[in-house]
Amino acid sequence: MSAQDLRPIVEQQLALSRRLKAHIQQLEDKASAPLAVVGLGLRLPGGITTPEAYWDLLTSDRDVISEIPDNRPGLRGVYDPRRETPGKSYVNRAGFLADVDRFDARFFGMSKREAEALDPQQRLLLETAWEAMERAGIAVRRSDRLPVGVFVGIMASEYGERRSGQADKTAIDPYFGTGGGHCFAAGRVSYAMGFSGPALSVDTACSSSLVALHLAAQSLRREECRYALVGGANLLFSGDLMVSLCQSGALAPDGRSKTFTAHADGYGRGEGVACLALMRLADAQAEGRPVLAVLRGTATNHDGASSGLTVPNGRAQRDVIAAALQDARVAPAEIGYVEAHGTGTSLGDPIEVNALDAVLGNGAGPRPARLALGNVKSRIGHLEAAAGIAGVIKLVMCLHKGLIPAALRQSDGALSAAIPWASTQIEVSRQTAPWPEAYARRCAGISAFGLSGTNAHAIFEAPPKQDLPAAAEIGATETGAELVVVSARDPAELTQQARQVAARLRVLGQAGLASLAHTTRSGRALLACRVAVVGHSAEAIASALEAAKHVPTEAAPTRFRLTVGPETPALVALLGALVASFPALALHADEADPAARLHQALARLIPRLRLHRGDAPGVSLQWGDTSVALEAEGLRDQLLEALAALFQSGADLRFDALRPQGVLLDGGLGTYPFAADRYWIDEPRFATQTATEAARHAGDRPLDAGADEITDFVHAELVSLLRAEDPLDLDDTFLAAGGDSFIAMLLKKAVEQKLQVEVPPEIVDATIPLSEMFARISQHVRAAPVLEAAE
Incomplete structure (x- = not known):
């Protein structure tokens, strides 16, 4: 075969090679597609409910650590200042949320009965998820089945212990399970808002919400969803975990995380619930959404075999940071700031700083400037399952504003002598300062290390410039x-x-x-x-x-x-x-x-x-x-x-x-003013039917019961089951009034017991006005034969 004969074959193979190379590049670009943070919702200690209030705290010289409030009897009851006391906690301070008993149940279509049983972590996830969507300018239409994925970090549900220890188990109804189960945290958000993307609740202890971010990034890049909500929740009610942590010596006696300082003596706990809305950057720009920061890459791994299950592993930390850099396609020397995990322990802090320096400091080669290190735990406490998302929101605002806040208060004193600061390329931020101009790009990382050994790291970049047209x-x-x-x-x-x-x-x-x-x-x-x-x-x-x-x-x-x-x-x-x-x-x-x-x-x-x-x-x-x-x-x-x-x-x-051409959505417009009604378990007063109540309903049905009498009974029974404080709006549907399959079952049972007729399940129709539903029940009862009494 001559060279002339071979030429078309070679050209064909070269063209095929170019196409394959372009396809591979396309797949790689898709796998590392930049993602945009477009909305935030948060509840943090100190009454912080907006990004602006959070930033005010971060740029101040104060923290929001306080004594255990009165509505935490489980924590107050185990406190003893003597560290050696068995079965007790020596800590009486932490970062606490205000008004955790308040919720807008009606807005989310819940009855008072269901809302009281619902873990406040799930309540606040609903509200912060809604706020994140609003700040992103994404209108929630439940019937639209928006392709939104929900990924939530959550590691405990201590609210239910207010009931689980009660001797009277009649207090336990289906809401006991759905109100406190971890698996419902993400699923409830998707259900309430009609989202059709993946819904995952993640528990890897302190790295839970950063691992949730990693899973959300993968889901967006695989196009399993168009939008993603990433959240974390942590509330403190039970004394059990507090006692366990104190008995291990993990907690600081004064309840404060003094990260990287000479006074570090354990971590201080904190509460918080937060969500952020995430989507592919190209989609966000096409839809005119406010881009607060860009997520470039994420990674997770595990410590593997190490000194102990809960002991940090420096090698694993180095590996997860390097993997995140590779996923982000960012060079180590381009990272100007890291939001550290930094819990304020004499063991963990040096291990983390050494790992950061090995990858991003001295290990990165020549750097434009020293790597700035920060940590929000010194201000709000360690939010455990929500720590990652609280740190991410801080990082997003730093990148958006081009400022690096002080990591510590002025009164926190000298840095730890156990960390060789002088030989590293790392410095702890001690005052709010502009991002160093020496960097060509504004990039930052964040770490979270779980107590069970699961580590996560994420790389972010400042948002591209978005100017509102004149x-x-x-x-x-x-x-x-x-x-x-x-x-x-x-x-x-x-x-x-x-x-x-x-x-x-x-x-x-x-x-x-x-x-x-x-x-x-x-x-x-x-x-x-x-x-x-x-x-x-x-x-x-x-x-x-x-x-x-x-x-x-x-x-x-x-x-x-x-x-x-x-x-x-x-x-x-x-x-x-x-x-x-x-x-x-x-x-x-x-x-x-x-x-x-x-x-x-x-x-x-x-x-x-x-x-x-x-x-x-x-x-x-x-x-x-x-x-x-x-x-x-x-x-x-x-x-x-x-x-x-x-x-x-x-x-x-x-x-x-x-939508006008070239007009961006306004990310600064305020969010919905949720009602602050109280839903709380103060004492065992649950409406699950007991034998006494069953006896109250027993008895012969009056043969002359009229339509109005039957309708009034059904109305009153539904009010009681829902624990509504006022008569129901008869123009509302059963669902709008807060009903669900469990309430429908109880209503059917009550009608059958009191009025002695068999009621078909479909008669409790959730889609029609209550007035029509009550009329149908009344008509059925008057036409149905009285059931024979059991022998």
């Missing part, structure tokens, strides 16, 4: 109308929401109006009580919001019609005005017929919009008794006013179709 570029001028919408579960919360939005709008001014309006429309859930304002200026809209009140409406409309006349030139002009006012609406309108094209565009906003071809000229939107004419001149104002009216009537609208 007002002239986005149409936020004095003449361009905007639609701002606000919704809530009840009128009082609606008023709070409206004032919150108005205050934010006054801060942003005219230049931020388009961003804020877009965020209220597309970045928030659409709830029952609603207000909508159309205006041309930020000041006018803010004033209208401050004065706005909820106006009750009839049932939300479900039928919408677009009536289009035969006048083609007018239709073409109308379409032109629509595209000019709302370019996003025209992106998927590919019909040639102007009427069909207009319908296709508007149907993206109004689901179930039907096209009707009329005989009279003109175009109009119709629902119920309302009809709104649309004309080319002034179309933006006309359509926004129509959408405002539709929104306030309760219609299900899809406002994301109105």
